[in-house]
Amino acid sequence: MTRQSTPFSRFWNEFRENKIALVALSVVVLLALLALFASFVSPQNPYDLANLSLMDSRRAPGFVGTGGYTHWLGTDPQGRDLLSAIFYGLRISIQIGLAAGFVSLSFGAALGILAAYSGGRVENLIMRLVDLQLSFPAILLALVIVALLGQGKVQLISALVAAQYAYFARTAYGAAKAERGKDYIEAAVATPLGSRLVILKHLLPNCTPPLIVVATVQIANSISLEATLSFLGLGLPVTEPSLGMLISNGFPYMMSGRYWISVYPGVALIILIVAINIVGDQVRDQFNPRLRK
Amino acid sequence: MTRFVSLENISRIFGPNLTTGEKIASKLGAKVETRSIHAVSNVSLSVTKGETIGLVGESGCGKSTLGRLIAGILPPSSGTILIDGSPVIKDGVKATTRVQTVFQDPFASLDPRMKVGETVAEGPIAHGLAKKSEANAYAAKWFERVGLDPVWLDRYPHQFSGGQRQRIAIARALAMQPDVLICDEPVASLDVSIQAQIINLFLELTRDLELTTIFISHDLSVVQHVSDRIAIMYLGQIVELGPVDEVFENPAHPYTAALFGSVPKLVLDDHELVRFDTIEGEVPSPLSPPSGCFYHPRCPLAGENCAISRPEMTSISNSRSVTCHNYQQQLQQK
Amino acid sequence: MTETVLSVKNLATHFFTRAGLVKAVDNVSFDLAKGEIMGLVGESGSGKTVTGFSLLGLVDEPGRIVSGSITFKDRELTSLSNAELRRWRGREISMIFQDPIATLNPVLTIGKQMRLAIAAHERMSARAAEDRSADLLSKVGIPSARARLDAYPHEFSGGMRQRVAIAIALLHRPSVIIADEPTTALDVSIQAQILQQMRVLAAETGTSMIWISHDLAVVSSLATKLAVMYAGRIVEQGPTATLLRNPRHPYTAGLMNSLPAMTKPGTPLKQIPGTTPSLLSLPPGCPFAPRCQRATAQCQHEPELTIHGDRGWRCFDPVGHMDEVSS
Numbered sequence: 001m002t003r004q005s006t007p008f009s010r011f012w013n014e015f016r017e018n019k020i021a022l023v024a025l026s027v028v029v030l031l032a033l034l035a036l037f038a039s040f041v042s043p044q045n046p047y048d049l050a051n052l053s054l055m056d057s058r059r060a061p062g063f064v065g066t067g068g069y070t071h072w073l074g075t076d077p078q079g080r081d082l083l084s085a086i087f088y089g090l091r092i093s094i095q096i097g098l099a100a101g102f103v104s105l106s107f108g109a110a111l112g113i114l115a116a117y118s119g120g121r122v123e124n125l126i127m128r129l130v131d132l133q134l135s136f137p138a139i140l141l142a143l144v145i146v147a148l149l150g151q152g153k154v155q156l157i158s159a160l161v162a163a164q165y166a167y168f169a170r171t172a173y174g175a176a177k178a179e180r181g182k183d184y185i186e187a188a189v190a191t192p193l194g195s196r197l198v199i200l201k202h203l204l205p206n207c208t209p210p211l212i213v214v215a216t217v218q219i220a221n222s223i224s225l226e227a228t229l230s231f232l233g234l235g236l237p238v239t240e241p242s243l244g245m246l247i248s249n250g251f252p253y254m255m256s257g258r259y260w261i262s263v264y265p266g267v268a269l270i271i272l273i274v275a276i277n278i279v280g281d282q283v284r285d286q287f288n289p290r291l292r293k
Numbered sequence: 294m295t296r297f298v299s300l301e302n303i304s305r306i307f308g309p310n311l312t313t314g315e316k317i318a319s320k321l322g323a324k325v326e327t328r329s330i331h332a333v334s335n336v337s338l339s340v341t342k343g344e345t346i347g348l349v350g351e352s353g354c355g356k357s358t359l360g361r362l363i364a365g366i367l368p369p370s371s372g373t374i375l376i377d378g379s380p381v382i383k384d385g386v387k388a389t390t391r392v393q394t395v396f397q398d399p400f401a402s403l404d405p406r407m408k409v410g411e412t413v414a415e416g417p418i419a420h421g422l423a424k425k426s427e428a429n430a431y432a433a434k435w436f437e438r439v440g441l442d443p444v445w446l447d448r449y450p451h452q453f454s455g456g457q458r459q460r461i462a463i464a465r466a467l468a469m470q471p472d473v474l475i476c477d478e479p480v481a482s483l484d485v486s487i488q489a490q491i492i493n494l495f496l497e498l499t500r501d502l503e504l505t506t507i508f509i510s511h512d513l514s515v516v517q518h519v520s521d522r523i524a525i526m527y528l529g530q531i532v533e534l535g536p537v538d539e540v541f542e543n544p545a546h547p548y549t550a551a552l553f554g555s556v557p558k559l560v561l562d563d564h565e566l567v568r569f570d571t572i573e574g575e576v577p578s579p580l581s582p583p584s585g586c587f588y589h590p591r592c593p594l595a596g597e598n599c600a601i602s603r604p605e606m607t608s609i610s611n612s613r614s615v616t617c618h619n620y621q622q623q624l625q626q627k
Numbered sequence: 628m629t630e631t632v633l634s635v636k637n638l639a640t641h642f643f644t645r646a647g648l649v650k651a652v653d654n655v656s657f658d659l660a661k662g663e664i665m666g667l668v669g670e671s672g673s674g675k676t677v678t679g680f681s682l683l684g685l686v687d688e689p690g691r692i693v694s695g696s697i698t699f700k701d702r703e704l705t706s707l708s709n710a711e712l713r714r715w716r717g718r719e720i721s722m723i724f725q726d727p728i729a730t731l732n733p734v735l736t737i738g739k740q741m742r743l744a745i746a747a748h749e750r751m752s753a754r755a756a757e758d759r760s761a762d763l764l765s766k767v768g769i770p771s772a773r774a775r776l777d778a779y780p781h782e783f784s785g786g787m788r789q790r791v792a793i794a795i796a797l798l799h800r801p802s803v804i805i806a807d808e809p810t811t812a813l814d815v816s817i818q819a820q821i822l823q824q825m826r827v828l829a830a831e832t833g834t835s836m837i838w839i840s841h842d843l844a845v846v847s848s849l850a851t852k853l854a855v856m857y858a859g860r861i862v863e864q865g866p867t868a869t870l871l872r873n874p875r876h877p878y879t880a881g882l883m884n885s886l887p888a889m890t891k892p893g894t895p896l897k898q899i900p901g902t903t904p905s906l907l908s909l910p911p912g913c914p915f916a917p918r919c920q921r922a923t924a925q926c927q928h929e930p931e932l933t934i935h936g937d938r939g940w941r942c943f944d945p946v947g948h949m950d951e952v953s954s
Contacts, residue, residue, distance in 0.1 A: 006449070007405075007406060007449070183396050183398055184404045186402075187402050187462075187465070189366065190365065190394050191416040192365070192386065192390070193416065194419075202404050202407075205404075206404070351815060351816060352785075454903070457902070484671055484841070485670055485886075487902065487903070490900075493895045496893070497895075511815065513815070517892055518892045518893070537892065538892070551816070555815050555816045555819035557819070557822070557844040559843065559888065561872055566847050566848075569819050571823050572820075575786060575817065576814070
């Protein structure tokens, strides 16, 4: 009889062993905290137009601006302190990424599990729709929906969800189909227990591992997709600059030596996405039963 | 003989489940598997209350499928299964809690993400056998019954050994207070020294709780030890049925004789240590069973008639039946 | 006195796991003579499979052979590198595994797989390789052997697949075959056929065999010598006949007494109490003591190996009697 150990504590103990993943996780947590407390750690509120002064625009890193503080990463064409803008931008990226990820997960997983449990025509119908969806490039789909719905947070999240729920549906379907055939599900059905109880209490909890893996990757994808849309000017309005918009604002200045306006937000974005992906990789490896043998 | 569990002409066919793609492909001329498997073929059986029937056979014989049919996990393709007069399946779903199952693999049959106490109490709560507030006490009672310490109710399946997990599976089945228990190879996945413990537990519980049991196993020595009557299956049919001692002493079906003979037995007398015989050939594919009697290609007593006509199940005494044209010849071979 | 082909002395294979040290094989010694079939009997966790793997150098991280020697025809195997071991594996020492589906490559024909196995150790023309393959397939009882060379593994039944695995093991006429539970996954009637085949083959080819199994009856039908393992140690060994008729170690006796065939039907079996120990937390001294009816205070010390003629056991208070020990 082994010591009392929940599935989570087992998981965490093994996760801790991979130093790189641990570092990546700390980076993600740090960035998330910075984003969460952006208003406290930022020297300036970049959304408050009253704060901005065109006198400060396009200044190099280290410049002391009209506000009296040092712009560690320089300023953008509107005079925004880049460091502050990056913190607020991170907040938007993470917010949108999490929201889109969560909604896609819920919707996609529900669809996938329903398809696997129902079988027959329902299964066929749902999964063929999902297949159809998966054959479209995500960015194309997102562009079309934003073009239809217009700009704004809700519209953006809807576009991202529409582009991504299919991955969750496909993964949940595969996992549910595999679990469906297992003895413990058969035992539950044989009691007999109603379908709803079996799905919610037995099937769903056991399908979560692969869904968590997809979720981490998809959150990173959402963030990068949102940045792309913002870069193209189709994301949030100009007054709420996300990292993508910051990058696009600085693009015209890349050749003239004012690199910091694009590069620093770009670096922040890359660090966030790479860190999430590393964590996701570790989670995936730990959930892979073959690699455990 | 009162029929507590009654099966009359039960069949279960696993048909060709053609996907849309395959249907289209076959219309275009591709070769698609259209044969079906008669996993259980015209089986009739009556079980008296409190009796233990051993169900034996090799892979593909249909014993597991028959177990699932009686347990209500699968609906029969034809025929109705009755427990104490009421059908097990109504409208295609299981309509009774009076029959429960213990599965072969004790790890796979317990939800790995659920505490074992919850697993045991889940069914009873859902069916009103226990109140949610008493769930722990109820599960604890059954834990003790199967020889487990109730302090372990909060643990997860992976923290137990194979033998303990099988006890948990038994507790789960019994917590539903069934009258009929289907045991599908309950000791096959266990170590030899643990098998004896679980078999003893099984004997004690079936006696104390007056359970009617169907004990499915490929291990003949185990079946001989726990059963009152034994049914031998081959390719979906029951080829012989009768009290376990009589059938072992003097089998009436050639397959029964061959099957018993092929198990290595520790004889330990002066001349030999282990004795076993071999049967020719292999079990045919259930997709294309032989004509006439399914066993005739391998049967030493096969006659001309055996390849042409399928034998029916005939009673040879008031407790024994056999499905064979030449059973008298077999009985004389003793 | 037949020559000894394989000699294992004080073999220890340990696994350095996250949860602790697992002594999967602890101080195991035995000899295998030419043409002898030895049975290695034990339950899960006894170390029988790891012993077999150790002989072939197939133990993966986090396990490794920590001490002891494996002498095969005067060559010390534990000191060989993996590259050198590969020259012996499959050629001089072969292995048959429990699940033939895992052994055979599903995307290659049987003929191709056998040809690859031959080419690994010998240069031979395609025609000659085909001849030898077909010859061996028919030797293991596969009808229309030459035609079957073009078949894929999934076209064979379970029993046939295992026969193919045996044929592949025999390709280079090895001196030793290690068979790890080869009939456990098969139907009883197929098992009987394979056992019969192995008897014949062993007699014909003079190959020595180590047959690993948890089933006493199956092993005893083939093996002339038995070694019973518990918690990584050999607790008893000796000629099959005398060992079965007069077991000395309480575990062996308990195992035999708990078989359903040994008790009147319907009555409780003579079970061994307790559970197989976790190798992570073995008690000091004799590993079987917690479950042994005869255990006393002295069992907290490691029992020495008692040797009597061609038998041996590790117990302070053995069962059975001294007289009928030697054959």
